[in-house]
Amino acid sequence: MKSILVVCLAILLPSLTYSQYWFGPKVGVSYIDHVYQDKTYEKDSFNVSPNLNWQAGFALAYTASDMYTVYGELLYERTHKTVKDIETDGEREHAEMTNHFISAPIMLRVTLGRVPFHYYVNGGPRLAYWVGGKGTFFPSDDEEFWPLLDDDSNPLPLDYKLKFNSANASPGDFTTAYVSEPNRFQFGLTVGGGMYFDIQGGGRLQLDFRYTWQHSNMATNTSKDTNLIRGSSGDADYYRENLEYYHNIATIGIAYMFSYDSNLRRKGKSTSKESNKKKK
Secondary structure: OHHHHHHHHHHHHHHHOOOEEEEEEEEEEEEEEEEEOOHHHHHHHEEOOOEEEEEEEEEEEEEOOOOEEEEEEEEEEEEEEEEEEOOOOOOOOEEEEEEEEEEEEEEEEEEOOEOOEEEEEEEEEEEEEEEEEEEEEEOOOOOOOOOOEOOOOOEOOEEEEEEOOOOOOOOOOOOEEEEOOEOOEEEEEEEEEEEEEEOOOOOEEEEEEEEEEEOOOOEOOOOOOOOOEEEOOOOOOOOOOOOOEEEEEEEEEEEEEEEEOHHHHHHHHHHHHHHHHHHO
């Protein structure tokens, strides 16, 4: 225990004399793999391929010393997936879903490089909040009792929005799907690295690579055979989907950071006070 305290003090004490904040916008591209708890779901029944998504938000870094930085982000993240049955390659079952998250990774960064290129590694927890989502189900031509038909009685694609509370469900509303027992707060672990270099005008350009292991499923299925998206029309479940899965995420991001030096600001104030005293 004493050794841990000594290490923490060795890292934090330099911040009394050296501290700087960096902040700015960030955008990124994510390669997302959807990992299901039921291993036979993707192996024998459905094809859910990894795909590209995107994120955008705000980054903040507190530099305690030349080597150690506390780094965090507040991001909007979009995750999209396509589900197709393996047997007919989507002719019988084909669905798409897009979900929206607000995420906040918080990492400890260790900088290894020197001017002009700084190389670093970082890692830490990632919290995410599931804001909502929407999707489309593409029925097969022989779908029975489908609620949306064209003039020739052919089934049409059904667009839906996700909701997490079915208390006000309206029978006959086929445009809303309700998720029971969702994990709206999700936890993950992020590791990665990257590089940054200072540019003219006091800014900093950062290129970041990271991988996130998500530890929370989207929702908890009530049984292996029954999933949790259900129509609001009572007992008729026109569309169901397995939500007992989580995401593994590989991300490439770029950020433009501005600096704020709290020590220089304090020095400026004290110098201004001394000058005023001399004038008096």
